[in-house]
Amino acid sequence: MPAVRMQKIRLGSATFVLASLGLALGARAGTDWPSVANGPYEQRYSALDQIDAGNVSRLGLAWYYDMESTRGLEATPVVVGDTLYTTGTWSRVYALDAVSGRLKWRYDPQVPRRVGAWACCDVVNRGVAVDAGKVFVGTLDGRLIALDAQTGGLLWSVQTTPTDRPYTITMAPRVIEGKVLIGNGGAEYAGVRGTLSAYDENDGHLLWRFYTVPGDAPDASDPQALARAAQTWPDPRWLPMGVGGTVWNAIAYDPQLRLVYFGTGNANPWNRYVRNGADSDKDSDNLYSACILAVHLDDGRYAWHFQTTPGDAWDYDAAEHLVLADLVIDGQPRKVILQANKNGFFYVLDRATGQFISAAAFADQNWARGIDPKTGRPQLAQTPYDGAQGRIVRPAPFGAHNWQDMSYSPDTGLVYIPAASVPFLYTPEKEFSPLIGAWDTGLNLAAQAAPADMDPLLLKALVKDAVHGALVAWDPVAQRAAWRVEQPMIWNGGTLATRGGLVFQGTADGFLRAYDARSGAQRWEYRLPNGVIAPPMTYEIGGVQYLAVMMGWGGAFALAGGEAAKVPDRDYRGHLLVFKLDGQATLPPPQPRELGVPDPPPSTASAAEIAEGSRLFNQHCGVCHGANAVSGSALPDLRYLSKAQHGMLQAIVLGGALENAGMPNFSRQLDATQVAAIDAYLIARAQTTRAALTQPGWWARVKAWGYRLIAPLLNWLNALKY
Numbered sequence: 156m157p158a159v160r161m162q163k164i165r166l167g168s169a170t171f172v173l174a175s176l177g178l179a180l181g182a183r184a185g186t187d188w189p190s191v192a193n194g195p196y197e198q199r200y201s202a203l204d205q206i207d208a209g210n211v212s213r214l215g216l217a218w219y220y221d222m223e224s225t226r227g228l229e230a231t232p233v234v235v236g237d238t239l240y241t242t243g244t245w246s247r248v249y250a251l252d253a254v255s256g257r258l259k260w261r262y263d264p265q266v267p268r269r270v271g272a273w274a275c276c277d278v279v280n281r282g283v284a285v286d287a288g289k290v291f292v293g294t295l296d297g298r299l300i301a302l303d304a305q306t307g308g309l310l311w312s313v314q315t316t317p318t319d320r321p322y323t324i325t326m327a328p329r330v331i332e333g334k335v336l337i338g339n340g341g342a343e344y345a346g347v348r349g350t351l352s353a354y355d356e357n358d359g360h361l362l363w364r365f366y367t368v369p370g371d372a373p374d375a376s377d378p379q380a381l382a383r384a385a386q387t388w389p390d391p392r393w394l395p396m397g398v399g400g401t402v403w404n405a406i407a408y409d410p411q412l413r414l415v416y417f418g419t420g421n422a423n424p425w426n427r428y429v430r431n432g433a434d435s436d437k438d439s440d441n442l443y444s445a446c447i448l449a450v451h452l453d454d455g456r457y458a459w460h461f462q463t464t465p466g467d468a469w470d471y472d473a474a475e476h477l478v479l480a481d482l483v484i485d486g487q488p489r490k491v492i493l494q495a496n497k498n499g500f501f502y503v504l505d506r507a508t509g510q511f512i513s514a515a516a517f518a519d520q521n522w523a524r525g526i527d528p529k530t531g532r533p534q535l536a537q538t539p540y541d542g543a544q545g546r547i548v549r550p551a552p553f554g555a556h557n558w559q560d561m562s563y564s565p566d567t568g569l570v571y572i573p574a575a576s577v578p579f580l581y582t583p584e585k586e587f588s589p590l591i592g593a594w595d596t597g598l599n600l601a602a603q604a605a606p607a608d609m610d611p612l613l614l615k616a617l618v619k620d621a622v623h624g625a626l627v628a629w630d631p632v633a634q635r636a637a638w639r640v641e642q643p644m645i646w647n648g649g650t651l652a653t654r655g656g657l658v659f660q661g662t663a664d665g666f667l668r669a670y671d672a673r674s675g676a677q678r679w680e681y682r683l684p685n686g687v688i689a690p691p692m693t694y695e696i697g698g699v700q701y702l703a704v705m706m707g708w709g710g711a712f713a714l715a716g717g718e719a720a721k722v723p724d725r726d727y728r729g730h731l732l733v734f735k736l737d738g739q740a741t742l743p744p745p746q747p748r749e750l751g752v753p754d755p756p757p758s759t760a761s762a763a764e765i766a767e768g769s770r771l772f773n774q775h776c777g778v779c780h781g782a783n784a785v786s787g788s789a790l791p792d793l794r795y796l797s798k799a800q801h802g803m804l805q806a807i808v809l810g811g812a813l814e815n816a817g818m819p820n821f822s823r824q825l826d827a828t829q830v831a832a833i834d835a836y837l838i839a840r841a842q843t844t845r846a847a848l849t850q851p852g853w854w855a856r857v858k859a860w861g862y863r864l865i866a867p868l869l870n871w872l873n874a875l876k877y
């Protein structure tokens with residue numbers, strides 16, 4: 156049965172949207188876009204309908220703004236009155252005239268660049284909260300800052316995290332009834348513990364703090380809830396260090412129930428056998444990691460939790476976007492909370508009680524046979540890693556759906572999910588000891604690596620066959636797809652649904668598109684010079700509807716994805732783009748990054764040294780410089796190091812020479828012999844690449860064609876092996 160239908164009543168110039176079940180807080184009246192997901196229900200739906208299926212083909216660029224960055228842009232702008240507020244890389248805040256694009260003010264919190272080493276997933280920021288004449292932003296180094304909305308002047312600033320631990324903030328704060336809510340990220344690194352905190356919007360003093368995982372916490376808002384969680388951690392030795400469960404993205408709020416909802420990330424380290432020791436397969440749910448939680452707004456007391464992936468072994472965070480909706484299920488009106496989880500299942504829960512209603516797979520997954528229809532617990536398909544050998548599992552840690560927000564249209568009753576299908580070889584690390592501040596998964600991330608001399612054309616064919624994305628229109632009541640559009644890449648942008656009957660989405664390969672919300676038919680397409688990961692939003696001023704989106708390829712997959720994340724001729728410069736009907740502006744001519752042909756020094760290393768270099772590179776460096784030393788982002792592609800740079804590798808990696816550009820110092824993790832092995836691997840990769848790029852064009856085309864034919868077979872054989 157479709158969702159409750161909305162009725163629209165026009166009163167003069169104001170538009171009120173009422174649902175038959177009270178005011179639908181997701182579909183805000185008016186023309187602003189007051190918070191990142193347009194209201195506490197976080198539906199990312201707009202009641203504006205000037206742009207519709209009939210005229211969307213006339214959509215053109217109205218203006219753009221240069222975001223001074225070549226890395227990921229993930230923010231959704233907020234529009235209040237005639238001002239558009241957004242954030243760029245390194246947590247910079249911008250206030251622009253929403254009609255003309257003129258800069259009103261800009262605030263740079265001067266995040267120390269060495270903090271970039273702690274940002275697992277790029278130096279991104281997902282936007283601001285605006286209330287009572289103030290603009291709130293969380294900074295990458297863990298501050299929560301309040302600015303004067305008129306001038307951009309600093310009103311107050313508090314450090315929300317310990318500065319000697321690898322905490323980061325990339326999420327947008329939410330402000331509810333004078334309380335500014337903020338969490339943090341960092342659970343890919345050792346030494347981080349998840350919290351959700353509420354600060355007073357007037358002066359920034361801490362009102363309450365909910366700790367998501369046990370440890371010692373005298374200031375916890377609900378010590379009993381933490382004590383209960385502690386019983387699900389059989390190896391208490393880990394707890395003092397900080398065991399993850401970070402609140403790094405989603406928050407939603409129900410004003411009637413006065414409950415705040417949020418999702419938590421993975422427990423730390425990822426490898427549950429390390430975390431839980433011999434008892435891993437019993438009593439080791441590791442609460443409240445990988446959970447959807449509700450707490451009371453007034454004091455942060457626990458209300459309920461639902462754990463999507465108990466005892467997670469795959470990095471299946473539950474921090475993806477949470478949407479509140481009022482649906483009719485089995486003839487009953489239900490107040491629900493919706494999530495397209497990283498683990499590949501779409502969850503519908505009762506948001507008053509946390510009771511499980513239903514779940515179904517919205518994307519490829521093979522880790523679970525299904526979800527128990529009574530309890531909502533996953534039924535595992537097999538033990539997670541199959542000993543030392545490892546298993547190929549879908550989804551990868553990138554998720555079947557990640558932070559890229561979905562949207563919900565009360566008109567169609569459908570949820571629009573940027574979905575992904577990507578495999579990952581999960582293999583435990585042989586010897587593991589945590590090191591505070593270092594990547595800390597307990598898995599051998601290098602197990603995936605291709606041989607250093609694999610033909611780049613074969614690597615590309617294998618990746619293209621294995622990794623694909625889709626825009627999925629999901630019916631949350633029937634728990635099935637209404638339509639889906641296949642996409643060649645993953646890590647596409649979040650979505651926006653409008654009363655104009657359209658769904659908007661930007662893509663990894665550089666398109667902005669509009670689809671018919673009911674049928675999925677494509678209605679409009681705009682070619683972009685760069686990839687989009689952020690969700691679009693819309694607003695109306697002076698009778699004109701605008702569509703805005705941040706364009707800037709980046710984030711975890713862009714950094715780590717290697718060949719799968721690569722689009723040739725990409726202009727990495729980030730822009731805010733604003734469209735309107737008959738817009739006439741044009742972007743400056745693209746400046747694609749041309750890498751040409753690598754020119755490495757001769758290789759003198761043994762095959763064993765190169766193999767060791769591959770292991771070390773793909774374990775420590777690939778998360779930023781790309782798997783197999785193929786950079787899919789604006790970070791340097793290390794196959795293209797000059798001979799002089801090869802000579803400086805020790806100083807860069809062990810001497811911290813580029814620490815102030817965000818390149819980590821690895822002196823605690825690696826020694827000079829190991830860096831020499833990495834160097835040998837980079838030289839080998841560069842030579843393989845050089846050979847491929849200098850062969851005759853006709854021969855490359857023949858090979859590429861042949862590899863495309865055999866790639867499915869090779870991937871299938873590989874899947875049998877693991």
Ligand code: HEC
Nearest residue numbers: 271272775776778779791807808813816817818819821833
């Ligand atoms: C947290 C992300 C991150 C990780 C992990 C990382 N790097 Fe970097 N690396 C960077 C950034 C950021 C830069 C600086 C880019 C710039 O100069 O703007 C950089 C620059 C470099 C450069 C200089 C390249 C050039 O063209 O100037 C080298 C060499 C390098 N890294 C090697 C490594 C090696 C080897 C590893 C693994 C041991 C590694 N990096 C791991 C982020 C990372």
